Amino acid sequence: MIFLDIKEAKKKIASLRKLIERYDRAYFIENKPEITDQEYDLLYKKLKKLEDEFPKLITPDSPTQRVSEKPLEGFKRVTHSIPMLSMDNTYSDAELREFDKRVRKNLGKEKYEYVAEFKIDGVSISLTFKNGKLVQGATRGDGTVGDDISSNIKTIKSIPLKLSSGGTGLPSLLEVRGEVFMAKKWFEKLNKEREKNGEELFANPRNASAGSLKLLDSRITSKRHLDAFMWGVGQYEGVDFKRHEDILEYLRKIGLKTVEHAKKCGDIEEVTKFCGEWQRKREKMDYVTDGMVIKVNSIAQQKKLGRTSKSPRWMIAYKFPAEKAATELLGVEMQVGRTGTVTPVAILKPVHISGTTVSRATLHNFDEIQRLDVRINDIVYVEKSGEIIPKILGVAKEKRKGNEKAIKAPTECPSCNAKLYREPGEVALRCNNVSCAAQIKQRILHFASRNAMGIEGIGVALVEQLVNKGLVKDCADLYYLKSDDLRKLERFADKSAQNIIDAVQNSKEVDLGRLVFALGIKHVGQKAAWVLADKFRSIEELKKQGIDALTSINEVGPVMAESIFNFFNNRKNLEALARLKKAGVKTEMPQRAKKTLLDGKTFVITGALKGYTRQGISEKIRSLGGEVSSSVSKNTDYLIAGDEPGSKLDKARKVGVKIISENEFTKIAGEK
Ligand SMILES: [Zn+2]
CATH class of the missing domain: 1.10.150.20 (5' to 3' exonuclease, C-terminal subdomain)
Incomplete structure (x- = not known):
């Protein structure tokens, strides 16, 4: 053991950090590892040990500070000074040409060019660097307000805590925007582990990334192998750009990982050709891309084109069609749902689609099986896109060998052997045994x-x-x-x-709305559950309602009303509810304050708000006894108009609805 004085330690720490930063960069950004994992671990341990001995020398940008040891209580809200807009989508070459026509029309006789780049199916983030140091990482949120997820962002090793200057001074302020994603192999590994532990599986790599970024304990996030590509900038000071390609080049130069395969295209024909190329090749990438982003290259022209209330006019997404694959149908499993519906599920020979291994797909019902004429041992075409459950599109009948077996509808429940019913007007088979x-x-x-x-x-x-x-x-x-x-x-x-x-x-x-949803009353989805909770304020009260009272609610139709009524007139359900209550489950919510300014008032919201998310302001209004509607009508009391309000503002003026600003609302709500 060599004892160092603080001066020597400082020097040693600085050189170790520099080395680790260099190897991180080689490994995580440039994809060219320079040393073995063991060698790397050794350096890291050395640094950690020195910092433990001289804790005064620990700085927030030290590689040892990527993972914080203390879980957070919650996330702070962050308002984006320049909104993170969403993008319009196109799905065909023809639509891309339409987009190009609009650009040409708006730019008049000016020449222009595009940059086409990968659209990563991940989670959009904003990173703020001050004088080259990472000071904040935030989610996009609703585009105006996101969450401060700095502690989780710091665990992503392809995001440097400190930018490299590349020979020039670093800007005093630089907000970089990009996409956090999880590579296909880590996603599969994570889901396998979760399956083993009986935890809910993530539907796709994007959900897994989003879930990992929203963890309060960054020690768990650090084990999720998240990665990130940068594709643009928000606000900046002390640096200037003329073209989008300059931005990408600059970001690369200062040590950030930028979207791969960005290409400058002289015209839209070149863009469509490039998109087509990658549509065929994307399956080979080790992360999921769901399309391409096409941007007008010149920043001056971007400014000239401007934006609509929702999205910029100078860029557009080209979405790849859902991925398909052919595989063998090994068998069919009958799945019994919570309301007794029996759904045939195809068991497939595992096949890779959209970044996930697919081994099951829904066949919906027996009418569908007949329509497709699908048989066991058939080669079938399977489609999967994003959130959607994999689906069987059709059968390669020309590949039949004669060993295919027809799929027969069961007559008995596979779980409890009760006789299955097919109710008139329904396609589904159903097990009516409540104890199934x-x-x-x-x-x-x-x-x-x-x-x-x-x-x-x-x-x-x-x-x-x-x-x-x-x-x-x-x-x-x-x-x-x-x-x-x-x-x-x-x-x-x-x-x-x-x-x-x-x-x-x-x-x-938990809130009453969650409980009502949790009861699993047939036809009562999340939204209806919250409406019912809000209206009746307790299970006791909801239980008493007759079909007429239920149908008089906007969101409740006759079928749902009957289902709710039946649920609360079933002895077993009532017994279970009584025991839930006895166990201490909260079955009511506080009565509303008798009179508030928002009592019975209906609000409509338009434009971007500064202090609230859409969800947040809606909850606020409801908590004060008001209602939120999505469209303006004569019955609307107030329109809350944020920045860049849409057509609702015109409508409100026409109908004579009172229009208030976000500030006025906070006053009415008693917050100022
Ligand atoms: Zn059953």
Whole structure:
């Protein structure tokens, strides 16, 4: 052990940091590793040890400070000084040419060119560098206000904490915009792990990235292998750009990783050719691209073209069509949903589509099977895009070998053997046995899911065991589970048992709207659940309503009303509700203050707001007894007009609705 004085330590630390930064850059940005992982770890440990000995020398931009040891309580809100606009989409060459026509018309006789670049299917972020140091990372949010996710951004090693000057001085302020994503291989690995732990799977790499960026504990985020590409700038001072390609080049020069395969194109024909090329080749990339972004190159021309209220007129996205693949249909599984619907699910020979391995696809119902004339052992075409569940498009009948077997509709429930029904006017087969184990499992999974009671840790594997062992027969039983019950189950450690019990207990306080949704009443989606909660303020009150009272609510149609009525007139459901209440689950929400200024007033919102998100202001209005509507009518009391209001403003003027600013609203709401 050599003892250093602080001066020597400072020098040593500086040189270690420089080395680590260089190797990070080579590995994460340039994709050309210069040393082995072991050598890298050794350097890192040396630095960590020195910093531990001389904690005064730790600076926020040290490579050891990428992961903070303390989880956050929540995220601060960040207002984007220049809004992060969304983009218009096109889906064909013809639409791209239409876009080009509009550009040409607006630019008159000027010459112009485009830059086409990859559109990464990730999460948009904004990074603020002051004098070359990363001071903030934020999500796009609603474009105006996002979340400060600096602590998670810092864990992404392809984002430098400090820019390199490249020979020139660094700008005093530089806001860089880009996309955080998860490479396909890490996504698959993450989902495999989650499946093993009985956790909910991410639908695609984008959801996995978004979920990872919103974690309060950056130690978990740091293990998710997130990556980022930069594609533009927001506000900046002390630097200037003439063309979009200059921006990309500059960002690269100062040590940022920019979107790959950006190409300057002289005209729209070159753009369409380039898009077509990548449409064929994109499957080979190790991350998901869902299209190309086409931008007018000259910044002066970008300014001249301007923007609409939603999106810039100088750029457009070209979306690739959903990816298709051919694979073999190995079998069909009958899945029983929480309302008893039996859905045939295709079991496929695993195939790669849109960055994920697809091994199951929905066949919807038996009419669909007949329509497709799909048989077991057939080669089928499967499509998947973004959020959508993989779907079977058709059959390669010319490839049949004679060993194909027809798929027969079952007559009995695969879970409880009850006879299946097909209700008049419905295509679905249905199991009407309320005690059917498969239905119970699905109901409990729904009850615990994120937008319902949000009980973490209750996944397929656990519910399977709980129901099979008879520990849980309905949702209420969850609240009477003891950690001893859980410990008896397979693969259960003391700690995780207690975590589940805690998560269940913590869910007792959720808002009434979540509880109503969690009950899984047929036809009652999330929105309707919140409307019902808001209107009746308690389960007791909701329970009493007749079909007429229910149908008189805007969002409730006759089918939903009947379903709600039946739900609350079912003895088993009432028993479960009584036990939920007895367990301490909150089944009411506070009565509204008798008179507030917003009582019964209807609001419509237009344009970009500064202090609220759309969701935030809507919640505020509802909490004060007001209502929010999406369109202006004679019944509207106020239109809240933010920046760049849309056509709603004209409509409000025409109909004579009172128009107020965001500031005026905050005054009315009693916040100022
Ligand atoms: Zn059944």
